[in-house]
Amino acid sequence: MMQETFGKALYGWGSNDAAVPKTGIKLVIIGGVAGGASAAARARRLDETCEIVLLQSGPDVSFASCGMPYFIGGECTDRDQMAVQTPESLRKRFNIDVHVNTRVTKIDTDNKTVTATDETQPGSQTTIAYDELVLAVGSEPLKPPIPGIGRKGLFALRNLQDMDAIVEWLNDMPNKCSTCSEYGNKVPLHAVVAGAGFVGLEMVEQLMRRGLEVTVVEMLPQVLGPLDVEMAAIIEDDLKAKGVNVVTGDGIQEFLPFNGNEHGDDPSTVVKLKSGTLLPPAQITILGMGVRPDTKVVAEAGIECTPRGHIVVNDYLQTNKASVWAAGDAIEVLNPIVGNGDKWAVPLAGPANRQGRMIADNIFGGEKKMRKFKGTYAASVVRVFELIGACVGMNEKMLSAKQLPFASVHVHPGSHAGYFPGAKSVNFKLLFHPTTGQIWGAQAVGEEGVEKRIDVISTAMQGNLTVEDLAELELCYAPPVGSAKDPVNIAGMAALNVLEGLVEQVDWKELKKAASLPGVVILDVRNPGEIEKSGPLIEGCNAKTINIPLDNLRARVGEIPADTERIIVSCASGQRAYYACRILMQTQSAKVENLSGAFKTFSRVSERV
Numbered sequence: 368m369m370q371e372t373f374g375k376a377l378y379g380w381g382s383n384d385a386a387v388p389k390t391g392i393k394l395v396i397i398g399g400v401a402g403g404a405s406a407a408a409r410a411r412r413l414d415e416t417c418e419i420v421l422l423q424s425g426p427d428v429s430f431a432s433c434g435m436p437y438f439i440g441g442e443c444t445d446r447d448q449m450a451v452q453t454p455e456s457l458r459k460r461f462n463i464d465v466h467v468n469t470r471v472t473k474i475d476t477d478n479k480t481v482t483a484t485d486e487t488q489p490g491s492q493t494t495i496a497y498d499e500l501v502l503a504v505g506s507e508p509l510k511p512p513i514p515g516i517g518r519k520g521l522f523a524l525r526n527l528q529d530m531d532a533i534v535e536w537l538n539d540m541p542n543k544c545s546t547c548s549e550y551g552n553k554v555p556l557h558a559v560v561a562g563a564g565f566v567g568l569e570m571v572e573q574l575m576r577r578g579l580e581v582t583v584v585e586m587l588p589q590v591l592g593p594l595d596v597e598m599a600a601i602i603e604d605d606l607k608a609k610g611v612n613v614v615t616g617d618g619i620q621e622f623l624p625f626n627g628n629e630h631g632d633d634p635s636t637v638v639k640l641k642s643g644t645l646l647p648p649a650q651i652t653i654l655g656m657g658v659r660p661d662t663k664v665v666a667e668a669g670i671e672c673t674p675r676g677h678i679v680v681n682d683y684l685q686t687n688k689a690s691v692w693a694a695g696d697a698i699e700v701l702n703p704i705v706g707n708g709d710k711w712a713v714p715l716a717g718p719a720n721r722q723g724r725m726i727a728d729n730i731f732g733g734e735k736k737m738r739k740f741k742g743t744y745a746a747s748v749v750r751v752f753e754l755i756g757a758c759v760g761m762n763e764k765m766l767s768a769k770q771l772p773f774a775s776v777h778v779h780p781g782s783h784a785g786y787f788p789g790a791k792s793v794n795f796k797l798l799f800h801p802t803t804g805q806i807w808g809a810q811a812v813g814e815e816g817v818e819k820r821i822d823v824i825s826t827a828m829q830g831n832l833t834v835e836d837l838a839e840l841e842l843c844y845a846p847p848v849g850s851a852k853d854p855v856n857i858a859g860m861a862a863l864n865v866l867e868g869l870v871e872q873v874d875w876k877e878l879k880k881a882a883s884l885p886g887v888v889i890l891d892v893r894n895p896g897e898i899e900k901s902g903p904l905i906e907g908c909n910a911k912t913i914n915i916p917l918d919n920l921r922a923r924v925g926e927i928p929a930d931t932e933r934i935i936v937s938c939a940s941g942q943r944a945y946y947a948c949r950i951l952m953q954t955q956s957a958k959v960e961n962l963s964g965a966f967k968t969f970s971r972v973s974e975r976v
Contacts, residue, residue, distance in 0.1 A: 389414070389417075389498075389499070389730060389731055389733070390414055390416050390417065390731075391414075391416045391417060392414075392417050392418070392498035392499060392730075393417070393418045393420070393496065393497055393498045393499075394407075394410055394417055394418065394419045394420070394497065394498065394499050394500075394501065394730065395420045395422065395481060395495055395497035395499070395500050395501070396419070396420070396421045396422065396500075396501040396503060397422050397471050397481065397500070397501070397502050397503060397504055398422075398423065398501075398502065398503030398504045398505055398695065399421045399422070399423035399428035399429060399465065399467075399503075400423075400428070400429060400430065400432060400503070400505060400695075400719075401429075401432075401503070401695055401716045401719035401720050401723065402501075402503035402505075402694035402695035402719040402720065402722050402723035402726075403421060403423070403428075403501065403503030403694070403695070403723060404421070404428060404429035404451075404452060404457070404723070405694075405719070405720045405721075405722075405723030405724050405727075406501050406503065406694065406723035406724065406726050406727050407419050407421050407457070407461065407463050407723075407727075408457075408461055408463075409723065409724045409727035409728065410727040410730065410731065411461040411462060411463065413727060413728070413731040413732075414731050415462075417731075418464070419461070419462070419463045419464065420463075420464045420466065420495060420497075421457065421463050421464065421465045421466065422466050422469045422471055422481070422483055422495075423465070423466070423467050423468075423469060424468070424469065424470045424486060425467065425468065425486075425526050425527075425528060426467045426468055426527075426528070427450055427453075427467070427526060427527045427528075428450075428452055428453070428454055428457060428465060428467065429450070429451045429452035429457070430449055430450050430451060430526070430527050431448070431449050431450075431451055432525075432526070432716070433716055434449060435449070435524055435527070435529075435530040436524070436566065436569040436570050436572075436573045437569075437573060438530060438534070439530060439533050439534055439537070439570070439573050439574075439577075440572065440573025440574070440576040440577055441573075441576065441577065442573070442576070449527055449530070450527070454467050466483070468485060468486040468487050469483045469484070469485060469486065470483060470484055470486055471483045471664055472484055472492075472664060473664065473667070473668070474500070474664060474665065474667075474668035474670070474691075475668070476500075476668055476669065476670070476688040476689070476690075476691060478496075479496060479497050479498070479500070479690065480494050480495060480496050480497065481494070481495050481497065481500065482494050482495075483495065497690075498690065499690050499691075499692070499730050500690060500691045500692070501692045501693070501694065501723070501726055502665055502670075502678060502686070502691065502692065502693040502694070502697065503693070503694050503695045503697075503719070503723060504660070504661045504662060504664075504665060504695070504697045505660075505661055505695055505696045505697055506658035506659060506660050506661055506696040506697060506714055507525060507658060507659060507660075507661045508523035508524070508525050508654060508655075508656070508657075508658055509656045509657040509658055509659050510523060510654060510656070511656065513619055513620070513621060513622060514620075514621045514622065515621055515622030515623060515624075515636070516622055516654070518622050518624070518634070518636055519634045520536065520634045520635070520636055520649070520650065520651050520652060521622065521636065521652045521654060522536070522651070522652070522653055522654065523653075523654045523655075524566065524570070524653065524655070533651070533653075536651060537577060537651065540556060540650050540651060541556065556578065556579045556580065556650050557579060557580045557581075557582070557647050557648065557649050557650055558574045558579045558580070558581045558582070558649055558650065558651045558652070558653065559581075559582050559583075559584060559636075559638050559646060559649040559651075559652045559653070560574070560581060560582070560583045560584070560652075560653045560655060561584050561619055561638075561652060561653065561654050561655060561656055562583075562584075562585060562654070562655035562656045562657065563583050563584075563585035563587075563589075563590035563591060563613075563615070563655075564591065564592065564655060564657065565591070565593075565747065565749045566655050567583060567585075567653070567655035568583070568590065568591065568602070568606075568749060568751045569749060569750070569751075570653045570655060571583050571606065571611055571751070572750070572751055572752055574651075574653075575609065575610070575611065575752075579650075579651075580610070580612075580647075581611050581612070582611070582612040582613075582614060582638075582646055582647075582649070583606070583611060583612070583613055583614065584614045584617065584618075584619060584638065584640065584646075585613075585614065585615045585616075586616070586617065586618035586619075587615065587616070588615050588616040588975075589603065589615055590602060590603045590606070590613065590615065591749070591756060593745075593747060593758050593762060594756060594758055594762065594810050594812075595762050595763045595764070595796065595810060596972060596975060597777075597796075597875060597964060597968050597971065597972045598756070598758075598794065598796055598810045598811075598812055599756075600971045600972045600975070601754070601756075601794055601812045601971065602751050602754055602756050602812060603615070604971065605751065605752060605753075605754050606751065606752075609752055612646075614640065614644075614646075617640045617641055617642045617644070618640065618641045619638055619639070619640060619641070620639045620640060620641045621638075621639040622636050622637075622638060622639075622652070623636065623637040623638075623639055623645075624636070624637070625637055625648045626648075634650075635648040635649060635650050636648065636649050636652055637649070638652065658696065658714060659675070659676055660672075660675070660676040660677050660678070660696065660697035660698075660712075661697060662676045662677070662678055662697050663676075665678060665693075665697070668688070669688065670686050670687065670688050670691060670693075671686065671687040673699055675712070676697075677697060677698055677699040677712045678693040678697050678698045678699070679698075679699060680692075680693050680698050680699070680700070680740075682701070682739040682740060683729050683737050683738070683739060683740070684698070684722055684725060684726050684729065684740055685729075692726045692729070692730070694719055694722035694723045694725075694726055695714075695719035695722060695723070696712075696714035696719060698712070698722070699711065699712050700712070700713065700718070700722075700740065700742055700743050701740070701741065701742030701743075702742060702743075703741055703742035703743075703744065703829075704744065704760050704761055704807060704808070704828065705761075705769065705771070709769075711743075711745075713743040713745045715743070715745070715746075715747065717746075718743045721740075722740060725738050725740055744759055744760055744825050744828055744829060745758070745759060745760065746758075746759040746821060746822065746825040747759070748817070748818045748821065753814050754812060754813065754814060755811075755812070755813060755814065755815075755817040755818060756810075756811075756812045756817070757810070757811050757812075757817050757818045757820075757821040758808065758809065758810040758811075758821065759808055759809055759821050759824055759825040759828065760798070760806065760807055760808025760809060760824075760825075760828060761798065761807050761808040762798070762808060762810070763775070763798065766798065766807055771800075771807070772800060772801055772802070773798050773799065773800065773801065773807055774798075774799060774800075774801040774862070774865055774866075774872070775796055775797060775798045775799070775874075775963065776796070776797050776858060776861040776862050776865060776872070776941075776963060777794070777795070777796050777941060777963055777964035777965070777967075777968050778795050778797075778854065778857050778858050778861055778940070778941060778942075779792050779793070779794055779795070779939075779940035779941070779965075779967050780792075780793055780795070780850065780852075780854045780857050781793065781850065781854075782813060782814075782815040782816035782817075782854075783815075783816070783846060783847055783848050783849050783850060784846040784847075784849070784850050784851075785850075786846070787846035787847055789815075789847075790815075791813055791814040791815040791816070792813055792814075793811055793813040793815075793816055793817060793820060793854045794811060794812045794813055794967070795809070795810075795811045795820065795854050795857075795858050796809060796810045796811070796964075797809050797824070797834065797837075797858040797859070797861070797862055799833075799834045799862050799866075801865070801866070802866070803833070804833035804834040804835055804862070804863070804866050805833060806824065806827060806828050806832065806833065806834060806837070808824075808828075809821060809824040809858070811854075816848075816849075816854070820853070820854050820855050823840070823842065823853075823855045824837075824855065827840070834858075834859050834862035834863055834866060835859070835863050835866070836859070837855055837856065837858060837859025837862070838856055838859035838860045838862075838863050839856075839859075840853070840855060840856060840859070842855065842856070861941070861945070864945065869949065870945055870948050870949070870952075870960075870961050871948075871958070871959065871960045871961070872960060872961050872962075872963045873935055873960040873961070873962055873963065874963050875962065875963060875964045875968050875969040875972065875973075878905065878935065878962060878969060878973075879905070879973070881910075881933070881935060882905055882910035882935070883910065884910075884933070885932075886930065886931060886932030886933055887910050887911070887931075887932070887933045887934075887935065888910070888911050888912075888913060888927060888928065888931045888933070888934050888935070888957075889904060889905060889910050889911070889912040889913070889935050889937065890913050890914075890915060890927070890934050890935065890936045890937070890947065890951075891903070891904050891912065891913070891914045891915075891937055891938070891966075892914075892915060892916060892917040892920060892936060892937070892938045892943050892944055892947045893914070893916065893937075893938050893939055893943070893966070894916045895914065895916070897939060898914060901939075901966065901970070902970070904937050904962075904966055904969065904970070905969070905973070911928065911931075913926060913927065917938070917943045917946055917947050920947055920950055920951075921950060924950075924951070924954060924955070927955070927957075931955075931957045932957055932958065933957055933958045933959075933960070934951055934955065934957050934958070934959045934960070935960050935961075935962055936948050936951070936959065936960065936961055936962065937961075937962040937965050937966055937969070938965050938966065939965055939966050939967060940965050940966075940967050941961065941962075941963070941964065941965040941967075944961045944962060944965055945961055948960070948961045
């Protein structure tokens, strides 16, 4: 009750005028992409009498920002379809007064006005009154103060104008960038992508599709920060196999003019890394170093923001100022996975659209119909060449930072029945609470069926299911599209085995250290032919390594030295090792552990520990 009273006093949603649905009001929305356009369209459907004014910097509203890399690469070819709605279509269909090329420079919450300038007419100024104000200001590309970052040929990608500029530059690039004796008679067309996040890797793929050589530079020690390192390594290895020059753990120090000539005809840029490495001259550089909320004007109005600039909202998406709401990339939302009021910023189009719709519901529905935004689970997906990487919830880094207890399992089942042609491996990681079985998050990488499994986990998390529930889920099965035991079921079963003490695990990061201790035996239960083809599990350590195929284990268990104190078991993917652990746990006095992720995981990332 005290919290509810505080919320009403702070945010003003308990006043008498909120008790009944509003009609005939003036609604002003700043930002016309995902959250703003969604709020505007929903508001019109709820009230035909209200006046809706939409203010958008730049000439486009409701554009397909997530599709821009694919237009640059040529997979999407219709420029008109990149604008989901236009100012004209919003006016005709929804009777919305759309003002494009309009940048808001001041918000006055006391007098309930916004001041804006026409970007096509410098010095112009207009003041617009509002009854309710929605902030959908979004985010802007992060452009750190790196020397040379203002050079020609360096592009961030925020809107359709950026997209058009990149396409125009690429089309004219062979004419701009000519010769250099240091690199041969003809400079190879080379692109540098700064940042290996979702958009960065999409741009790597699309620039390769246009025939460029590509280097991607990431300051973090891995690509795709939302994934844990062993999952991201699958995509990183594939990038390298495709010919991408992947640089991780090294930031950009400076963007230098090509051949040291700032005023030369060739606008190519040499990227200097903090390690001192000079990359080959790049004819185009894409800046994908992350985003930050575009909230300078918002904060100046006294609207509460976090130290990182995100707008603070309550459960109903209201700010600390009466009649001011906020949605999209610029807000901080509840993290429902952790609970206890924990918050995080998740810049995704899906949540932004739902938030905009909910704000309209709350404005026009009245207090009795107010809807709470329950938070965001951060379900995300990216395609990088043939691979799909997807995740939901929290990763190991986040859990460790919050000091939350967790366990994980890795499984590598097929995307559908193994006997049906074309099955692809789904590399799947499930994170969960080691005693309650609460699902913290999941990650998956593969060529087929990846996003489907992460969608199932996301739904399970939103329904407060546990790993035990995952093992029992009833999911579609037919040989071309699934298995009788879906990868989600298998992950749930593996987690349940850990939860119930049927198997103990050693994480892949701990294997090298454990292998160097006395009394430890590494038992590889793969067949000899597999080891000959793929290589041994671990080399160069003092541990005693034994190969006994699973099917021979019962007959040959005597080959394990009698003084063994600890047996770490591995196979290719983990399943046979689990079977072996169950045999050994019931017949041996030594401590028995299964190597989480087995050979498939450890061999890929063993050099990282």
